[in-house]
Amino acid sequence: MTDGQTDLLDDLLWRGLIAHSTDLGALREALDAGPVTFYVGFDPTAPSLHHGHLVQVLTARRLQRAGHRPIALVGGSTGLIGDPKPNAERVLNPPEVVAGWVEGIRAQIEPFLGFEGENAAVMVNNLDWTAPMSAIDFLRDVGQHFRVNKMITKDAVAARLHSEQGISYTEFSYQLLQGLDFLELHRRYGCTLQFGGSDQWGNLTAGLDLIHRAEGASVHAFATPLLTKADGTKFGKTEGGALWLDPGLTSPYAFYQFWVNTDDRDVVTFLKVLSSRSREEIESLAAAVETRPAAREAQRALADELTELLHGAQERDRVVAASQALFGRGSLAELDAATLAASLAELPRVTVALGGTAPTVVELLAETGLSPSRSAARRAVAEGGAYLNNERVTDEQATVGEQDLLAGRWMVLRRGKRQLAAVEAVGG
């Protein structure tokens, strides 16, 4: 236990991590009174967690570091139902698929929390208490405490009720399940605080109400803000799709690059929410954004920290070095072979034999995935957005050969300003 629990709440507020909450005064008292057992849940709706979950995982980490006891819940049951999204019904995933995702997500959360010591984290799966429950028990013991009148006023549900598509009973019931989770964790572990994304606020309060009715106890909840971008586009999109935490889905290099490319207007907000740096450090970085924006110090700090946290210091060093080499001022031909090889190792790569028919640049763009199809690759060349070893390629028929090799075996292919891939020549 560190001292100054008041500081924790003030810190969360300063960082903008509390978008909604129950009585903050009461929460402050509880946090001051000693270690609080809290929970945050993650539904397995994909094989990996993504950028959006980072806020939750890191907030749990903050609370634990301040001496509180985390319960990380993976939604083996809620993942089978799906919480209502405002615009569309979810596709139900097969149970065995969801079960596989539960394991993957559990493993992704573990490195962020400590499972030893006085306030060791606990990992739970809500399927453990939901699966054994009969439909009758569920309706009598849980359903009895919920008023439909109130259920239909929750934002996501209300939006769907007014949509053409409507809402299935399955998704409508979701809030009961999440409410039950909080109740169950309250009974089993004395859990008195739940937090989640602001889109979860309705589900968070469902749990509060249920505990109040079933146990007569008052517990706490807060919602973290949804991260948005100043330009209005969706946060968390990379060239390859979502920003996944799984290195197999989003490489450490791509993960690092995502944060380096953060908009100036957003970077301080993101630092507050995601970084464990102190208020002083963040304010100094904010000043740097004002005075020397081109240096991108804040972006680099954010990218460095998150990449190290997720992928380790070694990997962080590798992607930082690769980024410097590939985006540096010097020409690629001047890089020494070792640096070049190490940098290119971070990029998507294809191998090619130069012996027979010379491959065209268009073919290589498509093969490396820089362009989704040959048509798109031709377009890239036509638009002047294709580069071989940093030289623009203007001929759609252009081929590559021995003369293009760097350090005897590499070629660097680029589409646009920052999409890179390595081509390795073999055999011959």
Add this chain to the structure above:
RNA sequence: GGCAGGUUGCCCGAGUGGCCAAUGGGAGCGGACUGUAAAUCCGUCGGCUUAGCCUUCGAAGGUUCGAAUCCUUCACCUGCCA
């Protein structure tokens, strides 16, 4: 169960027999300007062995020289009635 309306490219949304690979907007992508940023402007935005060809407008079948557009059946969605 009955009746009515709907299902178009990543999203929204035009198109009601040939001029449709399909108007427009958004997102995306590329270029210029920059700082691997934003804003702005310009271009692009199904695929391929690209002056051409192939596959798309919920699914299958049919009418026609010719269909996203007409007909039949099916599936799904929405509303009203029962």
